Amino acid sequence: MAKNEGFVKEIADIEADFPQWYTDVVLKTKLVDYGPVKGTMVIRPYGYAIWENIQRELDARFKAAGVENAYFPLLIPMSFMTKEAEHVEGFAPEVAVVTHAGGEKLQEPLVVRPTSETIIGHMFGKWVESWRDLPLRQNQWCNVMRWEKTTRPFLRTSEFLWQEGHSVYATGEEAERETLRMLSLYETFAREVLAMPVLTGRKTEKEKFAGAVATYGMEAMMHDGKSLQSGTTHYMGQNFAKAFGVQFTDKDGSLKYGYTMSYGVSTRLIGALIMTHGDGRGLVLPPPVAPVQVVIVPVAMQKEGVLAACKELAFGLEAAGLRVKVDDSDNSPGWKFNEWEMKGVPVRLELGPRDIAAGKVVAMRRDTLEKSELSLAEAPALVVELLRAVTEGLYEKAARRMRERIVTAETLDELLSGVSGGFVRAGWCGDRACEDKVKEFAQATARVIDGEHTQKTCVCCGKQAAHTVFFARAY
RNA sequence: CGAGGCGUAGCGCAGAUUGGUAGCGCGCUUGGUUCGGGACCAAGAGGUCGUGGGUUCAAAUCCCGUCGCCUCGACCA
Numbered sequence: 422m423a424k425n426e427g428f429v430k431e432i433a434d435i436e437a438d439f440p441q442w443y444t445d446v447v448l449k450t451k452l453v454d455y456g457p458v459k460g461t462m463v464i465r466p467y468g469y470a471i472w473e474n475i476q477r478e479l480d481a482r483f484k485a486a487g488v489e490n491a492y493f494p495l496l497i498p499m500s501f502m503t504k505e506a507e508h509v510e511g512f513a514p515e516v517a518v519v520t521h522a523g524g525e526k527l528q529e530p531l532v533v534r535p536t537s538e539t540i541i542g543h544m545f546g547k548w549v550e551s552w553r554d555l556p557l558r559q560n561q562w563c564n565v566m567r568w569e570k571t572t573r574p575f576l577r578t579s580e581f582l583w584q585e586g587h588s589v590y591a592t593g594e595e596a597e598r599e600t601l602r603m604l605s606l607y608e609t610f611a612r613e614v615l616a617m618p619v620l621t622g623r624k625t626e627k628e629k630f631a632g633a634v635a636t637y638g639m640e641a642m643m644h645d646g647k648s649l650q651s652g653t654t655h656y657m658g659q660n661f662a663k664a665f666g667v668q669f670t671d672k673d674g675s676l677k678y679g680y681t682m683s684y685g686v687s688t689r690l691i692g693a694l695i696m697t698h699g700d701g702r703g704l705v706l707p708p709p710v711a712p713v714q715v716v717i718v719p720v721a722m723q724k725e726g727v728l729a730a731c732k733e734l735a736f737g738l739e740a741a742g743l744r745v746k747v748d749d750s751d752n753s754p755g756w757k758f759n760e761w762e763m764k765g766v767p768v769r770l771e772l773g774p775r776d777i778a779a780g781k782v783v784a785m786r787r788d789t790l791e792k793s794e795l796s797l798a799e800a801p802a803l804v805v806e807l808l809r810a811v812t813e814g815l816y817e818k819a820a821r822r823m824r825e826r827i828v829t830a831e832t833l834d835e836l837l838s839g840v841s842g843g844f845v846r847a848g849w850c851g852d853r854a855c856e857d858k859v860k861e862f863a864q865a866t867a868r869v870i871d872g873e874h875t876q877k878t879c880v881c882c883g884k885q886a887a888h889t890v891f892f893a894r895a896y
Numbered sequence: 897c898g899a900g901g902c903g904u905a906g907c908g909c910a911g912a913u914u915g916g917u918a919g920c921g922c923g924c925u926u927g928g929u930u931c932g933g934g935a936c937c938a939a940g941a942g943g944u945c946g947u948g949g950g951u952u953c954a955a956a957u958c959c960c961g962u963c964g965c966c967u968c969g970a971c972c973a
Contacts, residue, residue: 440967459965515972536973569972570897576973583973630973650973687973720932755933762933773932783932895972 435701439645443696444573446703450764452691453574460572460579464688467764468575470712471691472582476562478614478709479584479686482606483560488586491559493540496531501539504664508538511631515567517579533566538632538657538683541587542665549679552591552671556599560586575692576649576896583687589667589679593658596680597635600656603684604637607652615690616707616815617641617697618823619651620844620891622869627856634658640868640891642823643696646843648868648893651693654684692896697819698788704765705787707815708808714744715804716766718757720773722749730777734770734800741801743808762787767811768804770795788814827891829876833862836880836892840865844893848876848886855881865892 435442447453452468455461464472480490496519503509512535519531534540545557566580575581586603590596604621611617619639629636633655640648661667662678671677698705708714715738719731731747738745746766748757754771761769771783782800785792788811795803826843830836839845840863849855849867856867858881871889879886 444966455965457964511972565973567972571967571969571971581973585973653973685973689973718932722931724931751931753931753933753935755931755935757934758932759934771932775932 435699436645439643439696440573442699443692446695446699446763447574447692450704452695452704455574458579460569462574462578462580464582467712468691471694471706471710472688474710474712475614475690476584479610480562482610483584483586486602486606488558488560488588490561492561492563493534493537493544495534495564497534497537497540499530499532501543501665502532504539505632505661507660508632512536512567515569517566517568534563535565535567536683536685537561537563537565537585538587538661538681539665542661542667542681545587545589545679545681546666546668549589549667549669552669554669555679556588556590556595558586558588558599560584573692575688575695577689581688583685585683585685587681587683589662589681591669591671591677591679593656593680596658596682597656600635600637600654600682600684603682604639604652604654607639607654607684607686611639611641611651612816614707614709615694615697616709616812616819617651617693618816618820620823620869622872622891624653624869625856625867625890627853628867630655632657632660634660638869640844640893640895641693641697642819642826642844642893643693643896644699644822645696646826646841646893648844648891648895649689649693649696650868650895651690652684652686655682657681657683696896698815699765702759703763705815706765706767708767708812711765711767712744713746713761713764713766714808715746715768715770716757716761717745717747717770717772718754718761719747719749720754720771720776724774726777727772727774730797731772734772734782734797737801738804741805743801743804768807770800770804772797786811786814788818830880830892831876831878833859833880836865837863840892840894844868844891846871846876846889846891847880848878849888849890850879850882850884851887852879852882855879859892863892863894865894867891868893868895 451465454463456463516535517533562584564580564582568579569577572578588599608619608621611619619641621639624636624638635656637654638650639652641651643649659678661681667679668676717731717735719727722728735745735747767787769785776782780797781794782797783792784795828839828845830839830845830847836845836847860866867890869891874889876886876889
């Protein structure tokens with residue numbers, strides 16, 4: 422790579438041409454490549470390793486919450502899709518359909534799952550008979566397909582990876598409580614693992630999931646002030662239970678429909694990470710999900726003992742539970758510094774003859790680019806501490822940016838100015854017409870309804886506000 | 897689906913207006929010297945010019961068709 426091809430932009434520059442910066446960085450760091458079919462992506466090893474870390478962390482949290490993993494089929498009979506009226510209306514435009522197989526036209530077309538409420542509803546209908554079978558809480562890690570018109574790696578692709586959790590409860594209260602509990606689990610996960618602050622809340626009718634009674638979402642603010650929906654949970658009431666016959670005999674002997682809910686996050690989270698933490702030099706990965714947490718760059722590595730010292734250091738760090746790489750490739754140290762900075766490795770250690778003689782190692786943290794000297798002997802403990810500081814630092818930096826870029830608006834003009842660089846908190850009367858008008862006027866949508874209702878009047882029509890809403894432009 | 901742009905070596909591009917031996921940079925291979933912020937020398941390998949047709953003695957280049965991808969808008973994890 423030529424000198425001028427590296428990422429040595431300033432932060433202001435990445436915001437100026439953010440979509441281009443994003444596309445460049447995901448391709449150059451080999452997170453992803455375009456697939457041969459429009460809208461598809463290949464998640465390359467460096468990107469997939471991030472996904473595996475996300476999976477591992479989230480999966481453990483689901484299991485701790487009592488959810489079991491299962492796997493349901495990719496293909497869903499077309500007739501299932503039409504059983505829930507709103508659901509089919511919402512998803513019909515973007516499903517891919519299999520019409521031929523085995524060299525013959527199929528009697529009934531099969532849709533490639535865009536989400537699995539229908540087929541899981543069908544199966545749950547078979548499995549649920551008694552109140553003793555409830556709650557039923559399952560999750561699957563899988564791929565889904567939605568034929569999108571405009572695509573971008575991780576953020577919106579025709580096929581993507583996700584998890585979808587589905588639960589049935591005997592009562593609506595329980596199912597609703599689970600819907601909020603999972604939203605909270607996501608929020609905690611975003612903070613602790615992705616170092617990403619989010620806003621959570623209920624979605625408006627216009628933005629809710631097709632077939633749900635209520636949808637809740639978490640929204641993250643990207644570097645350019647736009648919002649990215651990073652996870653959703655849905656309370657379905659009895660809509661799907663009735664459509665698929667999810668019934669049980671209650672304690673009193675009466676036959677009742679269950680109440681269902683679902684929740685999901687996808688590989689979009691990888692895009693969210695990149696657009697939350699990245700800077701002019703490329704990726705900045707939060708330590709909990711970074712495929713390589715510490716890279717060791719040997720200096721003057723042909724000199725006696727340098728490589729051996731690097732390997733010994735790596736051994737000590739690995740013993741402390743860290744993911745470590747010694748870059749003993751033929752490139753110059755300068756090349757390696759730039760390369761690993763671009764790839765977002767949270768901590769770099771430089772080890773050369775000078776350090777070895779002094780019993781020290783030079784450490785650089787990726788988030789602040791600050792260098793410090795550590796005692797070689799105590800490096801494992803110190804690096805663990807440094808990584809913790811990086812995670813916290815990333816969260817604080819992103820949280821500060823989000824706080825600074827949320828403004829309150831009383832008028833459409835104020836809203837328009839606010840959404841050009843961040844989120845806007847504004848009153849809303851609750852009418853779809855006003856929501857649509859805001860969209861038209863400011864290219865902004867209602868992201869979530871704020872839990873704190875502070876605004877008295879609707880930003881659009883001036884009537885009494887039913888809710889206080891966060892408006893933003895969204896990816 | 898609307899508007900633009902692009903398909904030439906692994907990647908990024910030039911060559912096209914004026915048709916005439918397929919080029920450049922990076923990367924790759926081999927050998928050597930280097931190594932504290934993208935090192936250097938030497939020698940090499942690598943191309944159905946997206947695809948189909950047409951014009952021509954001759955097409956990457958001109959004409960017609962077609963396929964694909966990217967970006968920006970309207971719809972969505």
